[in-house]
Amino acid sequence: MSAAESQMPILEHLRELRRRMFIAAIAVLVGAVIGFIFRDWLLDLIVDPYERATGQSGLAFFEVGEAFSVSMKVALFGGVVLSAPVWLYEVWAFITPALSKREKRWVIPIIVSLVILFVGGVVFAYWTMERALDWLLGFGGDRLTPVIGVNRYLNFAFRYLLVFGVAFLFPVFVFTAGAVGAVSSKQLKKGRRWAVLIIVVVGAILTPTGDPLTLILLSTPLYLLYEATIWLVRFALKK
16 A cells, blocks of 8 residues: 555545445446346346246236336346446455555456356356245145235345345455455364354345245355365465
8 A cells, every 4th residue: 555545534535435436326327227128028037936936927016106116126136236347346446545566466356256256146046046935935835825016026036136146255355355464275274164154144144034945055155165265365375
């Protein structure tokens, strides 16, 4: 970090934060406009796991304006995912002035990794969502029939998808800690038990239902990513 950066007043940091938040918000807005154009396709895509899990076709809405609010919600979700490269970059760019020149060489690989892992987490969540729905709705047995409104379902689906997407970013922060010398591969190996505990506890808090299957579906890939991060810290960083 340069002397100028180290002495940057708090107001300058706040202005920088505001500028980057504005850029991220514009990116999400542009993505949401694109999402709105393709809202029907996106809605079909998101509702499909529910239809396959239940054998039902479509979801009900209960208020006059609900269909419009659903369209807005779907568009916003699409905007968040589509603009992920921009807002992830802005978040990371806000942090990088605190890094040394040697540490900054990892910035581009880290940003690329953030985007890949976030999108990968969302895709993995989508792939597992039908199984999670089948598990959860199966507790109703033959006597209970699911009658779920589209807003309730979308709240579940979006949280499920975004939790996986954000959780999959966790290895990047572990790797970054290794890059700046905060931890070594030996320390990460010794901390496996704590890592498992943190993954399980945070997963139980963040998952929409906290049920065992969803927790396993989230925790297993996160632990595998943690192990991969240990390998990267050891061989890529030589630490």
